Amino acid sequence: MKIYKQKSRPWITEQHFQFNPSFGPYVRFLQKKMDHSQDIRVKFYRYLIKKFNQTPELIVPFTDVKMLEQHEELIQLLVMSLVPLSSSVESHPFALAFLQPSCLFHYSDTFKTTFIDEHIEFNTQEDEESNLRYFVRLILERCYNIKTDDNHKIIKQVKNKEGDIIKHLQMTVESSFIEVHVNGTLPPYNPKWVKIINSTGNDFFAAFKKFPSEKFTVEGFCMISIEDVSKEMAIAELKNAIINMPMVSIDETVNQVEMAIGELVNDSMIRIGITPFFKLNGRIVYDSFLITKGVGISSIERSIKKGIDINETYSRLSENPEPYIFSNIDKDFVISRASINDLGKQQIKNYLVLPIFTKKDGLLGLFELEKENISTKVIDILQPAVPLIRDLLYYMIETLDNNINRIVKEKYTPLQPSVEWKFHEAAWNTLRNHGDNKKEDVVEDIVFPEVHPLYGAIDIRDSSVERNIALKNDYVNQLEATVQLLDKTSKDISLPLLDSIKFKCERFIDSIDDFITTENEIEIIEFFENEVFVFFRYLSERNLGYEKEIANYFAKTDKRHGVFNSNLNAYEISIEKINKSIVEYLEEEVKKQQAIYNFYFEKYRTDGVEYNIYIGKSIVSTKTFDPIYLKNLKLWQLTTMAHIAKLNYEMQDTLPLSLLTTQLILVQTHPIDICFRKDERRFDVEGSSNIRYEVLKKRIDKSRIKGSSERLTQPHTIAIIYSNSSEVTVYLQHINYLQSKKLLTEKVEKFELEDLQGVSGLKALRVGVKYD
Numbered sequence: 001m002k003i004y005k006q007k008s009r010p011w012i013t014e015q016h017f018q019f020n021p022s023f024g025p026y027v028r029f030l031q032k033k034m035d036h037s038q039d040i041r042v043k044f045y046r047y048l049i050k051k052f053n054q055t056p057e058l059i060v061p062f063t064d065v066k067m068l069e070q071h072e073e074l075i076q077l078l079v080m081s082l083v084p085l086s087s088s089v090e091s092h093p094f095a096l097a098f099l100q101p102s103c104l105f106h107y108s109d110t111f112k113t114t115f116i117d118e119h120i121e122f123n124t125q126e127d128e129e130s131n132l133r134y135f136v137r138l139i140l141e142r143c144y145n146i147k148t149d150d151n152h153k154i155i156k157q158v159k160n161k162e163g164d165i166i167k168h169l170q171m172t173v174e175s176s177f178i179e180v181h182v183n184g185t186l187p188p189y190n191p192k193w194v195k196i197i198n199s200t201g202n203d204f205f206a207a208f209k210k211f212p213s214e215k216f217t218v219e220g221f222c223m224i225s226i227e228d229v230s231k232e233m234a235i236a237e238l239k240n241a242i243i244n245m246p247m248v249s250i251d252e253t254v255n256q257v258e259m260a261i262g263e264l265v266n267d268s269m270i271r272i273g274i275t276p277f278f279k280l281n282g283r284i285v286y287d288s289f290l291i292t293k294g295v296g297i298s299s300i301e302r303s304i305k306k307g308i309d310i311n312e313t314y315s316r317l318s319e320n321p322e323p324y325i326f327s328n329i330d331k332d333f334v335i336s337r338a339s340i341n342d343l344g345k346q347q348i349k350n351y352l353v354l355p356i357f358t359k360k361d362g363l364l365g366l367f368e369l370e371k372e373n374i375s376t377k378v379i380d381i382l383q384p385a386v387p388l389i390r391d392l393l394y395y396m397i398e399t400l401d402n403n404i405n406r407i408v409k410e411k412y413t414p415l416q417p418s419v420e421w422k423f424h425e426a427a428w429n430t431l432r433n434h435g436d437n438k439k440e441d442v443v444e445d446i447v448f449p450e451v452h453p454l455y456g457a458i459d460i461r462d463s464s465v466e467r468n469i470a471l472k473n474d475y476v477n478q479l480e481a482t483v484q485l486l487d488k489t490s491k492d493i494s495l496p497l498l499d500s501i502k503f504k505c506e507r508f509i510d511s512i513d514d515f516i517t518t519e520n521e522i523e524i525i526e527f528f529e530n531e532v533f534v535f536f537r538y539l540s541e542r543n544l545g546y547e548k549e550i551a552n553y554f555a556k557t558d559k560r561h562g563v564f565n566s567n568l569n570a571y572e573i574s575i576e577k578i579n580k581s582i583v584e585y586l587e588e589e590v591k592k593q594q595a596i597y598n599f600y601f602e603k604y605r606t607d608g609v610e611y612n613i614y615i616g617k618s619i620v621s622t623k624t625f626d627p628i629y630l631k632n633l634k635l636w637q638l639t640t641m642a643h644i645a646k647l648n649y650e651m652q653d654t655l656p657l658s659l660l661t662t663q664l665i666l667v668q669t670h671p672i673d674i675c676f677r678k679d680e681r682r683f684d685v686e687g688s689s690n691i692r693y694e695v696l697k698k699r700i701d702k703s704r705i706k707g708s709s710e711r712l713t714q715p716h717t718i719a720i721i722y723s724n725s726s727e728v729t730v731y732l733q734h735i736n737y738l739q740s741k742k743l744l745t746e747k748v749e750k751f752e753l754e755d756l757q758g759v760s761g762l763k764a765l766r767v768g769v770k771y772d
Helices: 024-035 041-053 065-082 109-116 125-144 201-208 230-243 250-264 299-305 310-319 331-336 338-345 376-412 417-433 463-490 496-511 518-541 547-555 563-594 627-650 688-702 725-740
Strands: 018-021 094-099 102-107 152-159 165-174 178-182 216-220 222-228 271-276 278-280 283-285 324-326 351-358 362-370 447-460 600-605 609-615 661-666 672-677 682-686 717-722 744-752 763-769
Touching: 018 094, 024 041, 024 178, 024 216, 041 065, 065 094, 065 102, 094 109, 102 109, 109 222, 125 152, 125 178, 125 201, 125 216, 165 230, 165 250, 230 250, 230 376, 250 271, 250 376, 271 376, 278 376, 283 310, 310 362, 351 376, 362 376, 447 463, 447 563, 447 627, 447 688, 463 496, 463 518, 463 547, 463 563, 496 518, 518 547, 563 600, 563 609, 563 627, 609 627, 627 661, 627 717, 627 725, 627 763, 661 688, 717 725, 725 744, 725 763
Parallel strands: 018 216, 661 717
Antiparallel strands: 094 102, 094 222, 152 165, 165 222, 178 216, 271 362, 278 283, 324 351, 351 362, 447 609, 447 661, 447 672, 600 609, 672 682, 717 763, 744 763
16 A cells, blocks of 8 residues: 655635544544444445444544555545445546645545546646535535535646647545534624635635634545546537637637647647538639638648639538548558548648538538547547537628628628629629738629619609798798788887898899899808897797787797698608608519519609619629510510509699609610729619710700700600610510500600700600509
């Protein structure tokens, strides 16, 4: 029998428990067991008690632990009583110990191999803190009936020569043979003592100083068992790495994952690879920047260098997402399989590829492992880690997706799904080109070549004139009401300023004609605010008996509900209702058409609504463009214009002010190129040959029929402007069809238009809309 002790170290705190080695608690434990047993075990317990009672110096506290060397047979009997008969004593990693002084007076061969031979210390500062906390728990439990977790467990690390952690061992201390004695009177319970066991480090020792440890003595011995919890700790470390992903770099996360996987498979020399399959516009994309610095291997990278498309690899692995193991890779093996010759070049001998997938999202990515002696057993060991690796892949995919969306929003603009894919491609290229440098200032131009434009404008007829009339009526009403109130107050007040304000009011009434300019409007507003309102507030504050009339006057100036703004409010409410009905109708109809073939649609709200449509093969990356889609969209455009005119006609009775719309279509047969202007965050035509189309859109709204003063656009009609007869053939066919559906009138007018600034030779059709 050999007693094992480590070199002692000074206690951090002078306050600690007196631990007296003794087998008395063990004997008393057996006596209790004997009192509650009636079978053959009673004879065994009685025999053990008799043996220990024959050595009375051991069942009372003693200090000289070396005397146990004279009682080796008794210690063997003790061990036999503690270790189950079904277990081999030597194969069971356990030890019997006194905690003060810290020494082992018996240990099994496996404990020696696992613990002592690895030079694991058990008298460190961490052990001191753990032992003191353990004793506080025992005292709270046994002296104050405060239930705590009195299991004493410590995790010890086993390191290799390089200092890498290769194993975690859990020490569990059995406290059945330890008793707590009170020295004198039991101190009153303090609730703060519970906080001691929940604190750590310096906070623990500071709190422990306030604990009356001198009032207690601990007697007995403990049984220490060892359990390898490396796999549990590895999974816990892996979980922590995944949980902390948002707070550290992806490289650091992968490094932590590699260390945890190494501990899980008990090999600190492993290398791992983690490759996400990122989908961009429905296809898998890959670039080397997706592989983090922490990743040592990537079969995807090697495949792409050989010219194998990433989507081909993805499809193959999706069809058969089974693990692949390459073992004992040597020269002959590499020669027989040219596809893995680069493994031999990298001196990789054993290699595992583990596809990570879910039923919902399919194949997420690959986990790859290089280590010695890979077998199917390694796959089984990795299974608890697979859900966490899956979470890491989800995070990597989500991060890349967020980066692409961020670049699109920062460098471009929020977009419609029909063209968003193109911006995602550009953002992807930006990330690829600047992956490690993080430079994203330079982004590529977004161009959609050869697209077919469709332009439509729904204008509210004479909206400017109607607004002017509303303003004029409101101002006249307010000016006349001002004169009336001034006349009333002038009977009791004699102020030259009153006459001056009245004079200006009458002058404004006489000067307002059929059209109020912006300058007139500003002048009138400033007159009311700076003179009329100031004067009426002065009168109201002087309590001259006109407070009620003045308050009533100011109530009428309310922007939303005041009488002095009633005409303008009626106009604006009517405009808003008309525009809202148009926009809601268009958006609903656009959704239906987008389901047939995607196109870019943008609208602008002015006094009415204008919209641009661009359709073509460069807009949609995943579907072939056919001219039938363009022909269908032209019919849709003509149909929606007719329905919008009808919608406006039917809502006239609900409008505060009757306002009618005009409908205009501009025909452009030849395709154009459009480019996204990053500075203006919008699409514009590309190239000088296409600028004429933009010029036309801006000038045709006021087009007049040649040889007359009549405007082309009229309520209850649809006007179609074009340059030559071949451009309008399709529209004439659609008009004929819609006439048969009783949506358009039978009469189709054809006109030549007056020349516009920089534009000549325009022609037009005009057809009426049926409302019955």
